[in-house]
Amino acid sequence: MSATAALTVHNLRVGFGAAEPVVRGVSFEIAPGECLAIVGESGSGKSVTARSLLGLAGGNARVQADRLDLGGRSVQGLTDRAWESRRGKDVGLVLQDALVSLDPLRPIGREIADSLRLHTTLGAAARARRVIELLDAVGLPDPAHQVQKRSGQLSGGERQRALIAAAIALDPPLLIADEPTTALDVTVQAQILALLEQIKRSGTALLLISHDLAVVSRIADRVALMHDGLLIESGPTEQVLGSPQHEQTRSMVAAVPADKPRGTRLSPMDSPAARTIPRSPAPAPTATEQGEIVLEAIGLTRSFRRPDGSRQLAVDDVSFALHRGSTLGIVGESGSGKTTTARLVLALLEPEQGEVQLFGRPWSSIAEKKRRGRRPGVGAIYQDALGSFDPRRSVAEILADALGSALTHSRGSRRSPQSLARLTTLLDEVGLAGTVLSRRPLELSGGQRQRVGIARALAGRPEILICDEPVSSLDVSVQAQVLDLLDDVQRERGLSLIFISHDLGVVQHISDDVAVMRSGRIVESGPAARVFAAPQHPYSVQLLKAVPRLLG
């Protein structure tokens, strides 16, 4: 097997400068036509591993291995020049962000032709033909026309296809894809995965690097889990996902929210970040009778001016109702109008038509001056937690400021001992230690930042939380903890949530009701259980089919 293996890696170690190695002895092989997925969270060393296989680990990296064979030939100690002749020909690379991977000023056809020009003897006309063939092979519609386009003129999926075309231009026996679908919408992701699978079936060995177990389980033959610079578990996909042996693997599998019913815990109870407040017992079965309506959107419409002066409808006649104590999930792909809807609900944007009512009283149609006093009742949690904090302020200042706003309205003094006590309670409630108080958000991890974000939203004692993609930039295990936390605070405080996400798995897990958005309209809405089990609208069906599921 190892004689014919497309890639053999034995005891690979990579370190930077004098620091501890980040890859600490990794071994694996990939046979032609096989797909191995290396899965790990950020910082596990998976990308460094991939880059080392291409000689791209960086100038100050120390790459050592007992064996590092590409197509049966050792690539250890290759000079930069020697690597140049191997890359593209013996191994292709597809990166996550196609926008920065393609030169914005050159037509994609030229980008793809580059490697043909450097590595083959094809003439200009033959190269042009081959480029069109390649674009056709990766499923780009109308390739003869598209070759002239620059990366900025293509959609995310088209860019990714172009990038894959460039990577397979020389038909390398091995293709390395580092998070190839992470930046893409689910339906596009499904298409790209299908394309990769097709490339694999043609005999190319595929090394897939991803943080997402569900994504890789679709096409990987074998999965290897990476944690802290080591492969902690590897084997056939069904075996690893079906009966994970290692503790870390088990918690990663458990953290995937899709298909886990509402109220199921995603993170282990004894995780270090677990809260000190005792958890309430298992949730009562979802009540069938719905609470009163706390927030209602009626026929919201909002458009934006395009650069050429015409108007584009971002939100088109959107109506929904949020019931007390329940979660309304709004799901849609990029550009579907989810975030505009959130901004309308938060009264950061005025609707052109329709209105938002809060507790049966007008909310979007009144003057900001009148609204301001009621704002603490509606909290917001953002995707980019870091950006939502004033970079000059410490966590203590951020939270005190948020508490201050609540206290001003209840005629309290800002520095009272009660407010200090509330600060501590607040931190405790979101599972953070008091030591974070003196730190700035920049010094916190992604999960900690989002916890601070939740604490700030809770500070005003809101009854409604608007969450716009709150877990989209987090690792799966951290995402699981934050989802559990949201679930807990919702139950303890009886909050009503609007949860906006592109991730159907997450929405399915957390929502009571779901609204599916497309091009500014709600195409389908109803109880989550019903929509996910029996979607009516063709778009919902398509969207659901595209969701990666474990062992799907």
Added chain:
Amino acid sequence: MQAELAAYSSQSVRPRRLAVAEGLAGLLALFLLIAAVVPQFLAPGDPLAIDPLAAFSPPTFAHGFGTDESGRDIYTRVVHGTQYSLVIGLAATAIGLGLGVVLGTLAGMLGPVVDFTVNRFLEVLFAFPGLLLALLFILVFGPGVATATIAVGLSTAPGYARIIRAQLIAVRGAAFVEAATVLGRTRWQILARHILPNTLAPLFVLATLGVGQAIVWAATLSYLGLGAEPPTAEWGAMLSAGRTYITSAWWMSFFPGVFIVLTAVTATVLGRSIDRRMRHA
């Protein structure tokens, strides 16, 4: 391995060289500060005291930097001149910054009409080279230390205003400003607590760099006879007075010149060092 070593050594030498420059700049800044606040401490004599017998003395033990055509001690004059240069530099920068903040904030906060008006006004100011603008101002209001200071301040204002406006527009759209709105803050609270601090902090560095430039400009104006009047112990004026005797008494222009250069360099080095620290903080 060699690459590793090279990378390691180049990393460790650089900060050390910088630390030396920063240390020297710090010492110089301290010296200049003392010279500006308590010049008697460093040079007990009178900067205006005439001693015709000692005129045109080259640097000796009695007169470290030599004397001028009236026998005034150049060292004493240079030390006492520090306060002029420093005060003019700081005041001019403060005026430029103040004006820049007002114009930039107006343009950045008060909507498209004000923005348009302020921008056109700034463009007119930009059309003149900075020093020419200062000269024009002095032409209208007459020479003198105060006019020169205001003139220099005025000519640096458009640059600051532009930067503040751009920074303000960037910060205004930041997510944390929206978050503050959601918390129920008023427009002015957000401006004072979030937008202005985040706009002005990066400017602090620029202003420190600007002090050096303002000092050079102020000295230039004095040299041209448009700032401090001749007997005053101001560096630019001293430089100008020494020009006549440059072939026979080089020390008369050399030492004030050296101090202008050193002060400007000190301000620049300190500004860059603050910048670096803030970036890495």
